Amino acid sequence: MKTFACAADLFGAIGHTPLIRLPKLSAAIGRTVLGKAEFLNPGGSVKDRAAKFIVEEAEQRGKLAVGGTIVEGTAGNTGIALTMLGNARGYKTIIIMPDDQSAEKINLLRAFGADVRLVPVVPFTNPENYYHVASRTAKSTHGGFWADQFNNTANYRGHYATTGPEIWEACGDAIDAFVASAGTGGTFAGVSLALKERKPSIRTVVADPLGSSLFSYVREGTLDVVGDSISEGIGIKRITENFRAAVVDDAIRVDDQTMVEMAHYLVREEGLLLGGSAALNVAGAARVARTLPAGSTVVTVFGDGGGRYLSRLYNPGWLLENGLVPKHRDLTFLESEA
Helix, strand or coil, X not given: CCCCCCCCCCHHHCCCCCEEECHHHHHHHCCEEEEEEHHHCCCCEXXXXXXXXXXXXXXXXXXXXXXXXXXXXXXXXXXXXXXXXHHHHCCEEEEEEXXXXXXXXXXXXXXXXXXXXXXXXXXXXXXXXXXXXXXXXHHHCCCEEECCCCCCCHHHHHHHHCHHHHHHHHHHHHCCEEEECCCCCHHHHHHHHHHHXXXXXXXXXXXXXXXXXXXXXXXXXXXXCCCCCCCCCCCCCCCCHHHHXXXXXXXXXXXXXXXXXXXXXXXHHHCCCECHHXXXXXXXXXXXXXXXXXXXXXXXXXXXXXXXXXXXXXXXXXXXXXXXXXXXXCCHHHCCCC
16 A cells, blocks of 8 residues: 655645755855745745744634634735635634735735735834734734734744754755845744754844845844835834844845846746745845855745736836836846845
8 A cells, every 4th residue: 555645734734845956046156045945835935834833822822713813914925824724724814914015915815715904005103004903903803813923923933943943954064144034033033043053153144125124223223224125025114023033143235126136037047936035035145145155055035936926026017117127137236235
């Protein structure tokens, strides 16, 4: 009789994603760049991990029970993950989402059956910001549970328990740096903690889009903001409870043009159709790698796939309208830093 390795359920299928080497980029810069392929999770993004640990902990603590409703404010991927897992457990899901996010993510949420409520984009200090609307919605919903991915530390603890150790198991002592962007801070915090425990000399660097405060926070201890970005789901103007747990050595800024150039380079040269955060991460990883000795290994995160951004990141008309048409077929765009 044949036996098959299988996951017990959808929750069990999350994680254990491969590291993918970028051979052309690595050869061009003389250092190895690896990406943790989180787009291969069942829900298509790195947020599957946070959602899994948030839901399981809520169940263990009696905050979620049969017939309950998960409520979350999200740029999309965490909402998709929570709705997917909620369906598997019999929960309803209400997703509060800024109205400037990609149509693909909104449509995907609705396909999963989420109650999607779009709200105008306003600063965090405004009570109508999607984060605060989600908090109020959870309180006013019978059996409602607010996932609160930004400050629910089950987020980073999930990455500390799984993502970080998986990277170490794949690379071991060969890893020299970990470079990634942060939104909630959960992935960066969990991975940086896990890797630093195993090899303190590993460089941990935040790759930050314009319009975010994390670069200034790491470099200068302020929350100053420079510019703005089209990136979705990364960058933040405050310090979350998840990011507070991070071990950060440095930060770099990556502008939108560089992110777009790298996204199209990865499709053309590496065969990978990835989301904007992944492209930004790779650009940051490549820049950090070039500051390290030849032969060094840098790991980053492929947060999600590019299929969720076809109407923007890979739409020639949209790119032209926003002044972001790719201009280079080589890696010269990495030379100028934001």
